[in-house]
Amino acid sequence: MHPSVILRILGALLVLFSLASLPPVFVAWLYHEPEIALFSYTFVVTLFTGLGAWLPFAHTEHELRPRDGFLITVLFWLVLSLFGSIPLLLMETPNLDFTDAFFESMSGLTTTGATVITGLEELPKSILFYRQQLQWLGGMGIIVLAVAILPMLGIGGMQLYRTEAPGPIKDRKLTPRIAETAKTLWYLYLGITTICAGCYWLAGMNLFDAICHSFSTVAIGGFSTYDASIGWFNSPLIEGIAIFFMVISGMNFALHYFAIQSRDPFYYFRDPEVQGYLAILAGVGFISVVALDMTGTYTDWEALRYGVFEVVSIATTTGYSISDFSLWPIFLPMLLFLTSFSGACAGSTGGGMKVIRILLIFKQASRELKRLIHPNAIFTVKLGRRAVPDRVGEAVWGFVSAYIFLFIIMELALLATGLDLTTAFSTVASCLNNLGPALGEASANYQSLPATAKWVLSFAMLLGRLEIFTLVVLFSPMFWRH
Amino acid sequence: MHPSVILRILGALLVLFSLASLPPVFVAWLYHEPEIALFSYTFVVTLFTGLGAWLPFAHTEHELRPRDGFLITVLFWLVLSLFGSIPLLLMETPNLDFTDAFFESMSGLTTTGATVITGLEELPKSILFYRQQLQWLGGMGIIVLAVAILPMLGIGGMQLYRTEAPGPIKDRKLTPRIAETAKTLWYLYLGITTICAGCYWLAGMNLFDAICHSFSTVAIGGFSTYDASIGWFNSPLIEGIAIFFMVISGMNFALHYFAIQSRDPFYYFRDPEVQGYLAILAGVGFISVVALDMTGTYTDWEALRYGVFEVVSIATTTGYSISDFSLWPIFLPMLLFLTSFSGACAGSTGGGMKVIRILLIFKQASRELKRLIHPNAIFTVKLGRRAVPDRVGEAVWGFVSAYIFLFIIMELALLATGLDLTTAFSTVASCLNNLGPALGEASANYQSLPATAKWVLSFAMLLGRLEIFTLVVLFSPMFWRH
Ligand SMILES: [K+]
Ligand SMILES: [K+]
Structure with a gap:
């Protein structure tokens, strides 16, 4: 060009x-x-x-x-x-x-x-x-x-x-x-x-x-x-x-367009990604509220209020906060951060790897299980009623491995700047997933982090936002040839 | 049956x-x-x-x-x-x-x-x-x-x-x-x-x-x-x-058999998995020795001695120890634990996901990159001179996603027992990768962990050793049908 x-x-x-x-x-x-x-x-x-x-x-x-x-x-x-x-x-x-x-x-x-x-x-x-x-x-x-x-x-x-x-x-x-x-x-x-x-x-x-x-x-x-x-x-x-x-x-904006065109509010619920998205929100929400209540972190109504809000805020990768969840039993913040890796739906303003990809990974992994039991049968991965081409599956897996690999490299880079494990894990996850809040030294804000860490994290935000490959492809010699 | x-x-x-x-x-x-x-x-x-x-x-x-x-x-x-x-x-x-x-x-x-x-x-x-x-x-x-x-x-x-x-x-x-x-x-x-x-x-x-x-x-x-x-x-x-x-x-025992039969010591170096295995050991070894020296953890000869030993011990998932690496700058133990995820070669006594799978994941991810640049070209994943069938690639990806997913679930389970992040991460990684040593509360031994954690970790060891799917398949209703 x-x-x-x-x-x-x-x-x-x-x-x-x-x-x-x-x-x-x-x-x-x-x-x-x-x-x-x-x-x-x-x-x-x-x-x-x-x-x-x-x-x-x-x-x-x-x-x-x-x-x-x-x-x-x-x-x-x-x-x-x-x-x-x-x-x-x-x-x-x-x-x-x-x-x-x-x-x-x-x-x-x-x-x-x-x-x-x-x-x-x-x-x-x-x-x-x-x-x-x-x-x-x-x-x-x-x-x-x-x-x-x-x-x-x-x-x-x-x-x-x-x-x-x-x-x-x-x-x-x-x-x-x-x-x-x-x-x-x-x-x-x-x-x-x-x-x-x-x-x-x-x-x-x-x-x-x-x-x-x-x-x-x-x-x-x-x-x-x-x-x-x-x-x-x-x-x-x-x-x-x-x-x-x-x-x-957190839903696909193209889906909003079609739902409005069809004038059918149930249009949303027939979308496999939305089904997965709501299931994740409901599942993680339920676990969190029960855990907050059982550990005595909050009493019933407060557990519901704070639990549901933080789960939706972090699972969609918004990052609003109404309570200091860095003080919750460590199991819960970790669960929330891990949920932000799946994130919102493709085609939304949300971050993370996107629900559709997690869904496809699950369907493909379960196909492998079936193949082990019946090595000669043929199983197709389906999304709703459509068969998913193998090439799409390969692209999703390539995406997810690159995502995890780069996450690990950047986490190691932050550890090398002298940050502790909780801070390094949470800030890289937060920036790569375009989430926002973090734990440890960054639980209030990112001010005190070393400059090197801030540059790595800026890079992480861009990587996450551009779905990894848009940026990574530029580092490949093949891209620049001819 | x-x-x-x-x-x-x-x-x-x-x-x-x-x-x-x-x-x-x-x-x-x-x-x-x-x-x-x-x-x-x-x-x-x-x-x-x-x-x-x-x-x-x-x-x-x-x-x-x-x-x-x-x-x-x-x-x-x-x-x-x-x-x-x-x-x-x-x-x-x-x-x-x-x-x-x-x-x-x-x-x-x-x-x-x-x-x-x-x-x-x-x-x-x-x-x-x-x-x-x-x-x-x-x-x-x-x-x-x-x-x-x-x-x-x-x-x-x-x-x-x-x-x-x-x-x-x-x-x-x-x-x-x-x-x-x-x-x-x-x-x-x-x-x-x-x-x-x-x-x-x-x-x-x-x-x-x-x-x-x-x-x-x-x-x-x-x-x-x-x-x-x-x-x-x-x-x-x-x-x-x-x-x-x-x-x-840490090498494939079948490879030892063939190398002995062929009476050719260079037989090893023509194996793509051994090449990857030695490259990982050399690369991580180099980084560790340099980091130990530069951070002043050890002086030159000691950095070489302790660095190389711990890298080989942990990367092969042996787990012998000649120094307390839990006291090293946190970047290094984390690097070592992450290396143990790739682990030794398939067909060896070592643990982890195995070098061959990491190699295939890399080759497939790099194929995705090439496909983005040339969407209409056809690229084959090769191992040495042999093309790797797509089905093998899918199986490897299924394996790796199941591995990471179960790792996360078990880490959350350990956090729920009240352990801190460093202990939960390192013990689950160590047991799933059949490695042995861990950090945090388990840095000396596993005695003080709660009984629930010990049972989860016993399960992790078995999962890792049986390559995940051997065990997971038994939990699938399809396995028991007919
Ligand atoms: K956000
Ligand atoms: K071991």
Whole structure:
């Protein structure tokens, strides 16, 4: 691919992204904050860098091959994280260095929600709004990536979804159809966010908090405007609304589209992935509530309230918190962290390996069991009524092994920086699964971790968000040949 | 399968196993120990139970199906662990309860080498000898299992070895050929053990220690006659001999057979699994020695000595120790424990998932990468010059996912008993990989763990030793149907 094409695309992207500085300018103006200057500056820098890269090549025409999708997707997230970190780097309190600003920006755009900032209550509203907006924009990007781009690239078995995406995306060129799909998804995403904000507002949040939290709920991001997260409100009603929208946002957005089109609410329950997703939430939820009650960590109603909320928050990889689960009997946080590895559904804003892959792994492992008992019989792996091609199964297994292998390597890297096992395990799991909260030294926030660890974790967030292979493929010599 | 056939086979097995009490009787006589009575009693009980089960059905003839191999193999290890625990249960000091005696016996026969006993120096020689002998017999059983039985059952991709086993085992009936193969392997195993004992003796061990340690070296067991393990001798020469025989015993015994037949020492290096095995040992060894030196844990020569020994000991899953590696910077013990997951070669006495499977997983994951770049090209996974059938790949992936899934479930179970993360992770990894040593509360031995944890860990040892599926298949309703 010609570097000129890359510059043109990234330039156009930056021009678009510069607009993201305008709402914070408006918020700063509304609350009479001096950050008007900060965000205006960011707007100008991003806009002109974008124009500088775009204009010289605005009329270059080059056909894009599917393969080019890998490079563009990775650069997309890297460049946005870089420019997204400008206001965080330049703001006065807290005074973040480049490592921290980049970490926070990457954490926002990948909807991870891990933070290096404490004292959120003291931050200017415009900065708070900006952080929430980063997650919301990241979430939008992920849905387009997952529904429109990954199926075409065939990453980790996602070719399964190739024919199911809204609109007929059957050709393998990265051309206009993506724009159509993206528009449909955009309306859907905006719609759900608006309803979510409305519910929060009716439940007692002020409008600012309602909008901010709707951003990070629907994006499965987990950033909050308070150090105590959504627990600050101490309102079971608000928690219930959060639970509802976390579960909804953890489903495939293409499925929402079809469900709305079919006007049949039972459409969801016929989807094998949704069945698996709800089964995991219910199963882990049940175990957690019973364990919290039996160990006397909470009494009955509290066990139900805190147990269900944290399970939904972590299993969907949102990362909101209403209690300090790092103080629960260690069995439970570990169970929750392990559940975040399966994560939400493919095509959602959630992280983890995705329920569909866990489902396929289980079906394939159980086929191996059957084959041992009847070595000469033929068994097919089915998803609903459709047989899953062997090649999809192989891609899923390749994905899962790469995921676990990279998890181990990064955990060892964090241990080598001197962190203890609990911290290393939980932070790498949290960032790779785009979850957010962690245990040990990072149980409050990631501030105190060594800079090396923060860079490894930023890499983990990107790896997780880009479904591993999009990024790993760039390290393969074969990719660059010819 | 008729219960009468099972009783006949297990009866015959117990009659054979009763003979294992005679060498300890001899040792007790030699050292004038009162344990003559203990082992004579064990001999009589085991012999007569065996005869009682065998004789009534001695003339029953039933064709065995390959499937029956699963049940027989599992019962084989369970029944031997049970009868093997008799002397440990009845001995006076230390006074073990049933949980501990069974754990120790299972640990011996599965060549895990995890122990609940301290003060080994004070134990009667006959008891010490008996423990070592349990490992040696277990090692023999494992080789027969791995070389002759698993390939026929096709567990976890081991059908790869079906045509490579010594002697033509091409029919799928559990009949005389196994006996032939077993005899060949028995001579080989005895030969290597004898040479190993001779080397230890020449290097300065007394004859008793030399024989005892040769048993646990060649079986990759790790039991010692001293609490300080082989470090008690504080002899670099002995350590070098141990390293050599651990590496040798971690290779496929069928490969030893072919190498000896071909009279070509380079035969080994042409085997892709041996190449991978040596590369892992060299790579992890290099990292460890450098890390030990750079962190100032040891000075140069000591870093080399302790680093190489512990890496070989843990990567092969032997579990001997010459230093307290639980005190090393946590990065290193974790690296070693993770390496024990790949473990030794298939068809050896070692544990873990086996190098061949890790190799296949890597090759398949790298094929997925290539497929992403060239979606329409066809790539074959090769091992040496042979293409690996897709079905073998699927079986390997099924194996690895079941392994990791069960590891997680058992780790959660141990956390639920109240153990901390380091202890739970390391003990489950150690027992599932048939390794032995662990960290945290089990860094000296397993005595202080709760009884529930010991039973879970006994189950883990059996699971690991029987390559997961042999045991798991028995829990499937399909197995029992018809
Ligand atoms: K999150
Ligand atoms: K061992």
